[in-house]
Amino acid sequence: MRRRRKYIVSFQHQVKYVFKILVPIILILGVYWLAVNAILNYQLKTSDYIFDFLSKKIPLKTPSLLNKMKDLNYLTLQQVKIYLTGGLLILLISIFFILSVFFHRTAGPISRLTKYLKMLSEGKQIPPVRVRKTDEFKEVAFYIEELRKYLEENATKREEIIKKIEQDLYKLKTSPSQELISEIESLIKELKKLI
DSSP states (O other): OOOOOOSSSHHHHHHHHHHHHHHHHHHHHHHHHHHHHHHHHHHHHHHHHHHHHHHHHHSOOOOHHHHHHHHHHHHHHHHHOOOOOHHHHEEEEEEEHHHHHHHHHHHHHHHHHHHHHHHHHHTTTOOOOOTTTSOHHHHHHHHHHHHHHHHHHHHHHHHHHHHHHHHHHHHHSSOOOHHHHHHHHHHHHHHHHHE
16 A cells, blocks of 8 residues: 555644644643642742741851752742643643644545545546555445445446347347347346346
């Protein structure tokens, strides 16, 4: 089976479904980020109060040590915020690409099957329906292929019956007989069964 030439097969379908799933995930992660950010800000303010309290209660010979501890605590909380934000961005990008691949596996077969069904509805012959191992909708493709084979067989049978009727009509014109008339009637009944 040859590889797909275009990764975006049906832009409208692929983007629509990716964003239908991605938007709720972004909202959930955004709420999570805001909650964690609020907690970290609360811890930062609380630690400021603790350091202020300690500086008043415990006389230190070097107040710069307390300021260094305060700065270190502030830097640690800021680093946690940065790592959290970076992690969430990486997670969002990963989810976007995973969803793109998944919907590529669904959009390709959907667009191909839609094209085949349109051709069938227009009465055109379609090539055999094939899907890749990694694609979705294999069962639908199988039934469309079965329908294609059935329609092809019926078309062949109809053509054979029409040729027989044309031959019998020609014979009937040259020498009319009751036997030819009954044969034509039976062929017409067969043709009606196929329609």
